[in-house]
Amino acid sequence: MPSSEQSIDKRPWLLLSPSLMAITLLVVIPMAFILVYSFYENIDLAVDKVAFQFGNWSEVMTDGYYRIAIWKTLRLSVIVTVLAAVLGYIPAYFIAMTKFRDKWLLLLLLILPFWISFIIRTLSWIHIFGNQGALNGLFQLLGLTDAPLSLMYNEFTVIVGFIHVFLPYMILNIYVSLEGIDENLEPAARTLGATPWQAFREVTLPLSMPGLAAGCLLVFVLTGGSYVTPLILGGPSDFLFGNLIYDAIVTELNWPMGATLSFTLLLLLGLVVVLYSRLMGLNQLSKAFK
Amino acid sequence: MKLRIWTLLKTYTILVYIFMFAPIGVVLVLAFNSSQFGGFPIEGFSFRWFVKLSENEAIIRALRTSLVLGACTAVIATTLGILAALALVRYTFRGKDLITTVLIAPVLVPETVLAVGLLIFMRWLHVPRSFGLLLLGHSIIALPFVVLVVQARLTGIRRDYEEAARSLGANPLQTFFAVTFPLMLPAVFAGALFAFTISFDNITATIFWRPSGMETVPTQIFGMLRNSVSPEINALGFVMICITVGVPLMAGALARYYMRNTK
Secondary structure, three states: OHHHHOOOOOHHHHHHHHHHHHHHHHHHHHHHHHHHHOOOEEEEOOEEEOOOOOHHHHHHHHOHHHHHHHHHHHHHHHHHHHHHHHHHHHHHHHHHHOOOOOHHHHHHHHHHHHHOOHHHHHHOOHHHHOOOOHHHHHHHHOOOOOOOOOOOOOHHHHHHHHHHHHHHHHHHHHHHHHHOOOOOHHHHHHHOOOOHHHHHHHHHHHHHHHHHHHHHHHHHHHHHOOOHHHHHHOOOOOOOHHHHHHHHHHHOOOHHHHHHHHHHHHHHHHHHHHHHHHHHOOHHHHHOOO | OHHHHHHHHHHHHHHHHHHHHHHHHHHHHHOOEOOOOOOOOOOOEOOHHHHHHHOOHHHHHHHHHHHHHHHHHHHHHHHHHHHHHHHHHHOOOOOHHHHHHHHHHHHHOOHHHHHHHHHHHHHHOOOOOOHHHHHHHHHHHHHHHHHHHHHHHHOOOOOHHHHHHHHOOOOHHHHHHHHHHHHHHHHHHHHHHHHHHHHHHOOOOHHHHOOOOOOOHHHHHHHHOOOOOOHHHHHHHHHHHHHHHHHHHHHHHHHHHHHHHHO
């Protein structure tokens, strides 16, 4: 239909309009309301007053408690991201390079965790590290201890829980970008005299950077926005910024403060996303689905 | 030398896979433990916790809520997602890159923030928390994923078939239902399954959006966890894994079998 190409074609916009409307109504406008609510004043439990005051913001800026929470969140997100990258790169490389006939099985197993309940995967670590967990059971069986050791509810179990849940994102993203590399490049570098390690470091690793970066971004943002994992696997001092939001909204019913904290988290993690998209563009993120 | 490195990589990969699946395997095994506690040691084989589970009305109610919510979310998110993906795959238009970014952007908004935002907006509108809010919220969380999955599958469909149908005299609507839609079916299923799983699994936003007294399976489990892992949770975990892993695997196997037989 060449005639329709002359004027502006309305059909794509017609097809897009329900989704765009939904995103506007359910994401964009609510974000604006978070900002508006952050200036409201909290009177009592679940009671707030329309106002334009900076009380909530000055509390978030000055109270050391919130600064500690931001620091803890950034620290934990970095740890989880780095460990996930280190743990995830080699499997991704292996799956991409293997000539193994049942490669599809490795890929299927990689997608499988996405289908398994997050909360079940998280609580499963209680069965490993808990008082009645596999490790304590093993220790007692071997006669190493009489009473169960307390290995649970600390920062370590929180980190393990996060990595366990987010590792597939990392591996999948790295795999996608390794899979796209011309498989003749590494042998070519080898014939030119590079050692295997050099060939990997100077050819494959730089070419897989986009996937690695996309995986890191996803893991960082997903960790930084969480609050459920520390509640299940962490102790009282293992809280993230998301936990403060949960406390403000669900426990204290302090909506203006919850809004202020939410907007702070959005700004912090948004900054990371913007930085990333400046460097890499957002296209890489969608590749893992193809 | 090369072989040794390769063996090392292989061992490492296997260890990472064990890390990913061993804890899940433990849940599956413990579901059949006859002990009255949810952990080790294993005292014997028993179905008693499945029986106990089937008698637990709160869990059954939560399971029903989750299934209905997941199914409705799948319908809404897949409908919106397919329309949007069609626009992205079939047409070139100005601002396409921007639109793609906008469609995917909700993935990058922390779910906690997304949840609080929608909740505050509803509060401003004086709309109380409801099943409807959960449905809308889950749909918007699932939408970007559906768009990505469906878009990836739609790109593979060749337009020749549609053009052939059109040149043989079918109108656009006939073409869509007789040619395009059947070709799209795998993409539709993939998108719907994904949306269902995302909804069925969601807890982060659900805790904020659910009305008091309404539980989905994840929030129900979360509530039960406060004390310890009860053996019923293990049994429930087993059932959930059967639903979210077994059903897609069976659907995939059936689809493959069906396609082989029709060829």
